[in-house]
Amino acid sequence: MQTRNIEIIVGAFMLAGILSVAWLGIQVSGLTMQESTGSYKLTAYFNNIGGLTERGKVTIAGVLVGRVASIDLDPISVRARVELHIDNSVDYITEDSIASIKTAGVLGEKYVSIAIGGAEDVLGNGDVIHDTQSAFVLEDLIGTVLSTLFNEKAEE
Amino acid sequence: MIDYLQRLGASGLATLQTLGRATVLWWQAMTCAPDWRNGPGLLARQLYFVGVYSLLIIVVSGLFIGMVLSLQGYTVLVRFGAAEALGQLVSLSLLRELGPVVAALLFAGRAGSAMTAEIGLMKATEQLAAMEMIGVDPLRRVIRPRLLAGMLAMPVLAQIFNVVAIWGAVMVGVHWLGVDAGSFWSNMQNVVDFDEDVINGVIKSFVFGAVITWIAVHQGYDVVPTSEGIAAATTRTVVYSSLAVLALDFLLTAVMFGVD
Numbered sequence: 001m002q003t004r005n006i007e008i009i010v011g012a013f014m015l016a017g018i019l020s021v022a023w024l025g026i027q028v029s030g031l032t033m034q035e036s037t038g039s040y041k042l043t044a045y046f047n048n049i050g051g052l053t054e055r056g057k058v059t060i061a062g063v064l065v066g067r068v069a070s071i072d073l074d075p076i077s078v079r080a081r082v083e084l085h086i087d088n089s090v091d092y093i094t095e096d097s098i099a100s101i102k103t104a105g106v107l108g109e110k111y112v113s114i115a116i117g118g119a120e121d122v123l124g125n126g127d128v129i130h131d132t133q134s135a136f137v138l139e140d141l142i143g144t145v146l147s148t149l150f151n152e153k154a155e156e
Numbered sequence: 157m158i159d160y161l162q163r164l165g166a167s168g169l170a171t172l173q174t175l176g177r178a179t180v181l182w183w184q185a186m187t188c189a190p191d192w193r194n195g196p197g198l199l200a201r202q203l204y205f206v207g208v209y210s211l212l213i214i215v216v217s218g219l220f221i222g223m224v225l226s227l228q229g230y231t232v233l234v235r236f237g238a239a240e241a242l243g244q245l246v247s248l249s250l251l252r253e254l255g256p257v258v259a260a261l262l263f264a265g266r267a268g269s270a271m272t273a274e275i276g277l278m279k280a281t282e283q284l285a286a287m288e289m290i291g292v293d294p295l296r297r298v299i300r301p302r303l304l305a306g307m308l309a310m311p312v313l314a315q316i317f318n319v320v321a322i323w324g325a326v327m328v329g330v331h332w333l334g335v336d337a338g339s340f341w342s343n344m345q346n347v348v349d350f351d352e353d354v355i356n357g358v359i360k361s362f363v364f365g366a367v368i369t370w371i372a373v374h375q376g377y378d379v380v381p382t383s384e385g386i387a388a389a390t391t392r393t394v395v396y397s398s399l400a401v402l403a404l405d406f407l408l409t410a411v412m413f414g415v416d
Contacts, residue, residue, distance in 0.1 A: 014308070
Protein backbone atom coordinates (compact mmCIF):
# COMPACT_ATOMS: atom_id res chain seq x y z
CA MET A 1 0.00 0.00 0.00
CA GLN A 2 2.84 2.34 0.96
CA THR A 3 4.76 1.47 -2.21
CA ARG A 4 1.65 1.96 -4.30
CA ASN A 5 1.10 5.47 -2.89
CA ILE A 6 4.72 6.39 -3.55
CA GLU A 7 4.48 5.12 -7.10
CA ILE A 8 1.30 7.11 -7.70
CA ILE A 9 2.88 10.32 -6.37
CA VAL A 10 6.03 9.74 -8.42
CA GLY A 11 3.85 9.12 -11.47
CA ALA A 12 2.09 12.44 -10.86
CA PHE A 13 5.49 14.11 -10.46
CA MET A 14 6.75 12.80 -13.81
CA LEU A 15 3.44 13.74 -15.43
CA ALA A 16 3.86 17.28 -14.10
CA GLY A 17 7.26 17.39 -15.78
CA ILE A 18 5.87 16.20 -19.11
CA LEU A 19 3.00 18.69 -18.89
CA SER A 20 5.50 21.48 -18.13
CA VAL A 21 7.48 20.71 -21.27
CA ALA A 22 4.26 20.57 -23.28
CA TRP A 23 3.09 23.89 -21.84
CA LEU A 24 6.46 25.51 -22.51
CA GLY A 25 6.35 24.13 -26.03
CA ILE A 26 2.85 25.32 -26.86
CA GLN A 27 2.37 28.48 -24.86
CA VAL A 28 5.91 29.85 -24.58
CA SER A 29 7.61 28.80 -27.80
CA GLY A 30 4.43 28.95 -29.88
CA LEU A 31 4.83 25.48 -31.34
CA THR A 32 1.85 24.68 -33.53
CA MET A 33 0.70 21.14 -34.18
CA GLN A 34 -0.33 21.57 -37.79
CA GLU A 35 3.10 22.82 -38.82
CA SER A 36 5.15 21.25 -41.62
CA THR A 37 2.65 20.85 -44.41
CA GLY A 38 5.88 20.65 -46.37
CA SER A 39 7.74 23.35 -48.19
CA TYR A 40 9.35 24.03 -51.52
CA LYS A 41 12.61 25.70 -52.40
CA LEU A 42 13.20 29.04 -54.11
CA THR A 43 16.53 30.70 -54.72
CA ALA A 44 17.24 34.42 -54.84
CA TYR A 45 20.50 36.24 -55.56
CA PHE A 46 21.27 39.45 -53.69
CA ASN A 47 24.10 41.95 -54.09
CA ASN A 48 24.21 42.48 -50.35
CA ILE A 49 22.31 40.61 -47.69
CA GLY A 50 23.15 43.03 -44.85
CA GLY A 51 22.60 41.11 -41.63
CA LEU A 52 20.20 38.44 -42.90
CA THR A 53 20.71 35.15 -41.09
CA GLU A 54 19.62 31.56 -41.58
CA ARG A 55 16.20 30.76 -40.14
CA GLY A 56 15.21 34.35 -40.86
CA LYS A 57 11.62 35.04 -41.81
CA VAL A 58 10.16 35.16 -45.30
CA THR A 59 7.00 37.23 -45.52
CA ILE A 60 4.39 38.25 -48.06
CA ALA A 61 2.46 41.37 -47.06
CA GLY A 62 3.92 40.94 -43.58
CA VAL A 63 2.56 37.39 -43.17
CA LEU A 64 5.07 34.65 -42.41
CA VAL A 65 5.20 32.20 -45.32
CA GLY A 66 8.60 30.56 -44.95
CA ARG A 67 12.14 30.63 -43.65
CA VAL A 68 15.62 31.33 -44.96
CA ALA A 69 17.19 27.88 -45.33
CA SER A 70 20.77 28.69 -46.29
CA ILE A 71 22.99 31.58 -47.33
CA ASP A 72 26.20 31.21 -49.29
CA LEU A 73 28.30 32.99 -51.87
CA ASP A 74 27.82 32.12 -55.53
CA PRO A 75 31.38 31.91 -56.90
CA ILE A 76 30.47 32.81 -60.50
CA SER A 77 28.37 35.94 -60.06
CA VAL A 78 29.94 36.76 -56.67
CA ARG A 79 26.52 37.49 -55.22
CA ALA A 80 24.84 36.06 -52.15
CA ARG A 81 22.73 33.00 -52.93
CA VAL A 82 19.83 32.78 -50.49
CA GLU A 83 17.73 29.64 -50.39
CA LEU A 84 14.17 30.16 -49.20
CA HIS A 85 11.85 27.41 -48.00
CA ILE A 86 8.30 28.49 -48.74
CA ASP A 87 5.20 26.80 -47.35
CA ASN A 88 3.49 24.50 -49.84
CA SER A 89 0.18 26.26 -49.29
CA VAL A 90 1.67 29.45 -50.79
CA ASP A 91 1.85 28.27 -54.41
CA TYR A 92 1.06 31.57 -56.13
CA ILE A 93 4.45 33.35 -56.18
CA THR A 94 4.63 34.61 -59.75
CA GLU A 95 7.69 34.72 -61.96
CA ASP A 96 8.04 38.50 -61.75
CA SER A 97 7.83 38.68 -57.94
CA ILE A 98 10.36 40.88 -56.18
CA ALA A 99 12.31 39.63 -53.16
CA SER A 100 13.74 42.36 -50.95
CA ILE A 101 15.61 42.34 -47.65
CA LYS A 102 13.96 44.55 -45.07
CA THR A 103 14.55 45.42 -41.43
CA ALA A 104 11.95 45.03 -38.69
CA GLY A 105 12.01 48.37 -36.90
CA VAL A 106 15.10 50.56 -36.87
CA LEU A 107 17.46 48.10 -35.21
CA GLY A 108 15.42 44.94 -35.62
CA GLU A 109 16.19 41.69 -37.38
CA LYS A 110 16.49 41.39 -41.16
CA TYR A 111 13.88 39.45 -43.10
CA VAL A 112 12.98 38.69 -46.71
CA SER A 113 9.82 40.27 -48.04
CA ILE A 114 8.32 39.03 -51.30
CA ALA A 115 6.09 41.31 -53.37
CA ILE A 116 3.94 39.32 -55.79
CA GLY A 117 3.78 40.48 -59.39
CA GLY A 118 1.13 40.10 -62.06
CA ALA A 119 2.66 37.51 -64.40
CA GLU A 120 0.83 34.31 -65.35
CA ASP A 121 3.63 31.83 -64.65
CA VAL A 122 4.06 30.62 -61.09
CA LEU A 123 7.40 29.65 -59.53
CA GLY A 124 7.83 26.04 -58.41
CA ASN A 125 10.40 24.01 -56.51
CA GLY A 126 13.99 25.00 -57.37
CA ASP A 127 13.12 28.11 -59.37
CA VAL A 128 14.93 31.42 -59.06
CA ILE A 129 13.46 34.79 -58.12
CA HIS A 130 15.11 37.16 -60.60
CA ASP A 131 14.13 40.57 -59.26
CA THR A 132 15.77 41.31 -55.93
CA GLN A 133 16.45 44.33 -53.79
CA SER A 134 19.46 44.23 -51.51
CA ALA A 135 19.51 45.13 -47.87
CA PHE A 136 19.41 48.79 -46.97
CA VAL A 137 22.79 49.55 -45.44
CA LEU A 138 22.91 52.71 -43.39
CA GLU A 139 26.64 53.32 -43.90
CA ASP A 140 26.29 53.25 -47.68
CA LEU A 141 23.49 55.78 -47.56
CA ILE A 142 25.46 58.11 -45.30
CA GLY A 143 28.46 57.73 -47.61
CA THR A 144 26.38 58.65 -50.66
CA VAL A 145 24.84 61.66 -48.94
CA LEU A 146 28.22 62.92 -47.71
CA SER A 147 29.92 62.54 -51.10
CA THR A 148 27.03 64.35 -52.83
CA LEU A 149 27.27 67.19 -50.35
CA PHE A 150 31.03 67.51 -50.79
CA ASN A 151 30.72 67.37 -54.60
CA GLU A 152 28.14 70.18 -54.54
CA LYS A 153 30.43 72.28 -52.34
CA ALA A 154 33.37 71.64 -54.62
CA GLU A 155 31.35 72.72 -57.66
CA GLU A 156 30.38 75.98 -55.99
CA MET B 157 61.23 23.66 -1.58
CA ILE B 158 61.55 19.98 -2.49
CA ASP B 159 59.19 19.26 0.35
CA TYR B 160 56.65 21.70 -1.05
CA LEU B 161 56.89 20.19 -4.53
CA GLN B 162 56.47 16.76 -3.05
CA ARG B 163 53.30 17.75 -1.21
CA LEU B 164 51.94 19.44 -4.33
CA GLY B 165 52.54 16.32 -6.37
CA ALA B 166 51.01 14.10 -3.71
CA SER B 167 47.85 16.19 -3.50
CA GLY B 168 47.58 16.23 -7.31
CA LEU B 169 47.87 12.45 -7.41
CA ALA B 170 45.31 12.12 -4.60
CA THR B 171 42.85 14.30 -6.57
CA LEU B 172 43.38 12.16 -9.65
CA GLN B 173 42.85 9.03 -7.59
CA THR B 174 39.56 10.39 -6.20
CA LEU B 175 38.38 11.25 -9.69
CA GLY B 176 39.30 7.80 -10.88
CA ARG B 177 37.50 6.12 -7.99
CA ALA B 178 34.42 8.24 -8.61
CA THR B 179 34.42 7.32 -12.31
CA VAL B 180 34.80 3.63 -11.55
CA LEU B 181 31.95 3.84 -9.03
CA TRP B 182 29.68 5.51 -11.58
CA TRP B 183 30.60 3.05 -14.31
CA GLN B 184 30.09 -0.01 -12.10
CA ALA B 185 26.77 1.28 -10.78
CA MET B 186 25.43 2.14 -14.23
CA THR B 187 26.56 -1.05 -15.98
CA CYS B 188 25.58 -3.61 -13.36
CA ALA B 189 22.49 -5.65 -14.17
CA PRO B 190 19.38 -3.84 -12.91
CA ASP B 191 17.74 -5.30 -9.84
CA TRP B 192 14.39 -6.26 -11.36
CA ARG B 193 12.95 -7.99 -8.29
CA ASN B 194 12.27 -4.62 -6.74
CA GLY B 195 13.96 -2.42 -9.35
CA PRO B 196 11.15 -0.03 -10.28
CA GLY B 197 10.09 0.13 -6.64
CA LEU B 198 13.57 1.24 -5.57
CA LEU B 199 13.72 3.84 -8.31
CA ALA B 200 10.24 5.13 -7.47
CA ARG B 201 11.22 5.47 -3.81
CA GLN B 202 14.34 7.47 -4.74
CA LEU B 203 12.39 9.64 -7.18
CA TYR B 204 9.98 10.32 -4.35
CA PHE B 205 12.76 11.38 -1.95
CA VAL B 206 14.82 13.29 -4.50
CA GLY B 207 12.11 14.74 -6.69
CA VAL B 208 8.82 15.09 -4.87
CA TYR B 209 10.42 16.33 -1.65
CA SER B 210 12.31 19.03 -3.61
CA LEU B 211 9.13 20.18 -5.30
CA LEU B 212 8.08 22.72 -2.68
CA ILE B 213 11.37 24.64 -2.57
CA ILE B 214 11.55 24.56 -6.39
CA VAL B 215 8.02 25.94 -6.79
CA VAL B 216 8.43 28.68 -4.19
CA SER B 217 11.85 29.83 -5.47
CA GLY B 218 10.61 29.66 -9.05
CA LEU B 219 7.66 31.87 -8.26
CA PHE B 220 9.80 34.52 -6.56
CA ILE B 221 12.57 34.45 -9.16
CA GLY B 222 10.02 34.91 -11.92
CA MET B 223 8.43 37.80 -10.06
CA VAL B 224 11.75 39.53 -9.36
CA LEU B 225 12.94 39.04 -12.94
CA SER B 226 9.73 40.59 -14.20
CA LEU B 227 9.96 43.56 -11.84
CA GLN B 228 13.63 44.28 -12.59
CA GLY B 229 13.22 43.76 -16.30
CA TYR B 230 10.23 46.07 -16.38
CA THR B 231 11.98 48.96 -14.62
CA VAL B 232 14.83 48.83 -17.15
CA LEU B 233 12.76 48.19 -20.28
CA VAL B 234 10.15 50.82 -19.56
CA ARG B 235 12.85 53.51 -19.79
CA PHE B 236 13.36 52.59 -23.43
CA GLY B 237 9.65 52.25 -24.07
CA ALA B 238 10.13 48.55 -24.69
CA ALA B 239 8.08 47.09 -21.85
CA GLU B 240 6.43 44.71 -24.34
CA ALA B 241 9.78 42.91 -24.70
CA LEU B 242 9.42 41.76 -21.07
CA GLY B 243 8.03 38.40 -22.19
CA GLN B 244 11.04 37.52 -24.27
CA LEU B 245 13.51 38.78 -21.66
CA VAL B 246 11.92 36.69 -18.93
CA SER B 247 11.33 33.53 -20.97
CA LEU B 248 14.74 33.42 -22.62
CA SER B 249 16.69 34.04 -19.44
CA LEU B 250 14.60 31.44 -17.60
CA LEU B 251 14.59 28.71 -20.24
CA ARG B 252 18.24 29.03 -21.19
CA GLU B 253 19.99 29.85 -17.92
CA LEU B 254 18.14 30.54 -14.72
CA GLY B 255 15.75 27.58 -14.81
CA PRO B 256 18.31 24.80 -15.13
CA VAL B 257 21.01 26.53 -13.03
CA VAL B 258 18.96 27.75 -10.07
CA ALA B 259 16.98 24.51 -9.95
CA ALA B 260 20.28 22.60 -9.99
CA LEU B 261 21.75 24.70 -7.16
CA LEU B 262 18.62 24.18 -5.08
CA PHE B 263 18.67 20.50 -5.97
CA ALA B 264 22.30 20.20 -4.83
CA GLY B 265 21.47 21.84 -1.52
CA ARG B 266 18.22 19.98 -0.95
CA ALA B 267 18.70 16.50 -2.44
CA GLY B 268 22.46 16.15 -2.97
CA SER B 269 23.38 16.84 0.64
CA ALA B 270 20.68 14.49 1.92
CA MET B 271 21.94 11.76 -0.39
CA THR B 272 25.52 12.13 0.82
CA ALA B 273 24.49 12.12 4.46
CA GLU B 274 22.29 9.05 3.97
CA ILE B 275 24.89 6.97 2.15
CA GLY B 276 27.64 8.23 4.47
CA LEU B 277 25.66 7.14 7.51
CA MET B 278 24.96 3.78 5.86
CA LYS B 279 28.69 3.34 5.50
CA ALA B 280 29.52 4.61 9.00
CA THR B 281 27.02 2.21 10.57
CA GLU B 282 28.34 -0.57 8.32
CA GLN B 283 25.03 -1.18 6.58
CA LEU B 284 26.80 -1.29 3.24
CA ALA B 285 29.22 -3.94 4.52
CA ALA B 286 26.27 -5.89 5.95
CA MET B 287 24.55 -5.82 2.57
CA GLU B 288 27.61 -7.28 0.93
CA MET B 289 27.72 -9.97 3.62
CA ILE B 290 24.20 -11.17 2.78
CA GLY B 291 24.95 -11.09 -0.92
CA VAL B 292 23.19 -7.85 -1.89
CA ASP B 293 25.28 -5.60 -4.10
CA PRO B 294 25.08 -2.07 -2.62
CA LEU B 295 25.96 -0.61 -6.01
CA ARG B 296 22.83 -2.20 -7.43
CA ARG B 297 20.56 -1.60 -4.50
CA VAL B 298 21.73 1.77 -3.14
CA ILE B 299 23.82 3.65 -5.69
CA ARG B 300 22.19 2.89 -9.03
CA PRO B 301 18.60 3.92 -8.14
CA ARG B 302 19.89 7.21 -6.77
CA LEU B 303 21.92 8.02 -9.88
CA LEU B 304 18.95 7.25 -12.12
CA ALA B 305 16.55 9.21 -9.92
CA GLY B 306 18.80 12.28 -10.10
CA MET B 307 18.96 12.14 -13.89
CA LEU B 308 15.18 11.78 -14.17
CA ALA B 309 14.12 14.19 -11.44
CA MET B 310 16.35 17.13 -12.35
CA PRO B 311 14.86 17.85 -15.84
CA VAL B 312 11.35 17.54 -14.39
CA LEU B 313 12.16 19.94 -11.54
CA ALA B 314 13.82 22.45 -13.87
CA GLN B 315 10.83 22.52 -16.22
CA ILE B 316 8.39 22.89 -13.33
CA PHE B 317 10.61 25.73 -12.10
CA ASN B 318 10.39 27.38 -15.54
CA VAL B 319 6.62 27.09 -15.72
CA VAL B 320 6.07 28.50 -12.23
CA ALA B 321 8.60 31.29 -12.82
CA ILE B 322 6.87 32.33 -16.05
CA TRP B 323 3.57 32.36 -14.19
CA GLY B 324 5.19 34.56 -11.55
CA ALA B 325 6.49 36.86 -14.26
CA VAL B 326 3.03 37.09 -15.82
CA MET B 327 1.53 37.85 -12.43
CA VAL B 328 3.86 40.77 -11.80
CA GLY B 329 4.35 41.97 -15.37
CA VAL B 330 0.86 41.64 -16.79
CA HIS B 331 -1.51 41.74 -13.83
CA TRP B 332 0.34 44.19 -11.62
CA LEU B 333 2.52 46.43 -13.81
CA GLY B 334 0.11 46.39 -16.72
CA VAL B 335 2.16 45.14 -19.67
CA ASP B 336 -0.25 44.21 -22.45
CA ALA B 337 -0.92 40.47 -22.19
CA GLY B 338 -1.20 39.96 -25.94
CA SER B 339 2.15 41.50 -26.82
CA PHE B 340 3.76 39.87 -23.77
CA TRP B 341 2.88 36.39 -25.02
CA SER B 342 3.34 37.00 -28.74
CA ASN B 343 6.78 38.56 -28.24
CA MET B 344 7.69 35.53 -26.18
CA GLN B 345 6.41 33.08 -28.78
CA ASN B 346 8.19 34.90 -31.59
CA VAL B 347 11.57 34.62 -29.93
CA VAL B 348 11.50 31.29 -28.11
CA ASP B 349 12.33 28.29 -30.25
CA PHE B 350 11.26 24.87 -29.01
CA ASP B 351 14.38 22.90 -30.01
CA GLU B 352 16.88 25.64 -29.36
CA ASP B 353 15.59 26.90 -26.03
CA VAL B 354 13.26 24.40 -24.36
CA ILE B 355 15.02 21.19 -25.38
CA ASN B 356 18.49 22.61 -24.71
CA GLY B 357 17.28 23.59 -21.24
CA VAL B 358 16.10 20.02 -20.67
CA ILE B 359 19.48 18.67 -21.81
CA LYS B 360 21.28 21.09 -19.50
CA SER B 361 19.25 20.08 -16.48
CA PHE B 362 19.74 16.39 -17.30
CA VAL B 363 23.52 16.90 -17.29
CA PHE B 364 23.33 18.87 -14.04
CA GLY B 365 21.23 16.16 -12.41
CA ALA B 366 23.67 13.46 -13.46
CA VAL B 367 26.69 15.41 -12.17
CA ILE B 368 25.12 16.41 -8.86
CA THR B 369 24.01 12.89 -7.99
CA TRP B 370 27.34 11.52 -9.11
CA ILE B 371 29.20 13.87 -6.77
CA ALA B 372 26.73 13.29 -3.93
CA VAL B 373 26.81 9.51 -4.21
CA HIS B 374 30.58 9.37 -4.49
CA GLN B 375 31.09 11.68 -1.52
CA GLY B 376 28.77 9.49 0.53
CA TYR B 377 30.35 6.24 -0.62
CA ASP B 378 33.88 7.50 -0.03
CA VAL B 379 33.21 9.09 3.35
CA VAL B 380 35.50 8.83 6.36
CA PRO B 381 33.11 6.86 8.61
CA THR B 382 32.92 9.31 11.50
CA SER B 383 30.43 12.07 12.30
CA GLU B 384 33.02 14.73 11.29
CA GLY B 385 33.65 12.80 8.10
CA ILE B 386 29.95 12.83 7.19
CA ALA B 387 29.71 16.56 7.94
CA ALA B 388 32.73 17.32 5.75
CA ALA B 389 31.43 15.11 2.94
CA THR B 390 28.03 16.80 2.98
CA THR B 391 29.65 20.22 2.78
CA ARG B 392 31.91 19.06 -0.04
CA THR B 393 28.91 17.74 -1.95
CA VAL B 394 27.19 21.11 -1.92
CA VAL B 395 30.35 23.07 -2.72
CA TYR B 396 31.63 20.78 -5.46
CA SER B 397 28.29 20.30 -7.14
CA SER B 398 27.49 24.02 -7.12
CA LEU B 399 30.87 24.79 -8.68
CA ALA B 400 30.47 21.95 -11.17
CA VAL B 401 27.01 23.19 -12.17
CA LEU B 402 28.21 26.75 -12.76
CA ALA B 403 31.30 25.69 -14.71
CA LEU B 404 29.38 23.14 -16.80
CA ASP B 405 26.70 25.75 -17.46
CA PHE B 406 29.29 27.98 -19.09
CA LEU B 407 30.58 25.11 -21.22
CA LEU B 408 27.12 23.94 -22.26
CA THR B 409 26.03 27.49 -23.06
CA ALA B 410 29.11 28.00 -25.20
CA VAL B 411 28.33 24.79 -27.10
CA MET B 412 24.58 25.32 -27.41
CA PHE B 413 24.15 29.05 -27.89
CA GLY B 414 27.69 30.10 -28.74
CA VAL B 415 28.46 32.27 -31.74
CA ASP B 416 28.72 30.09 -34.79
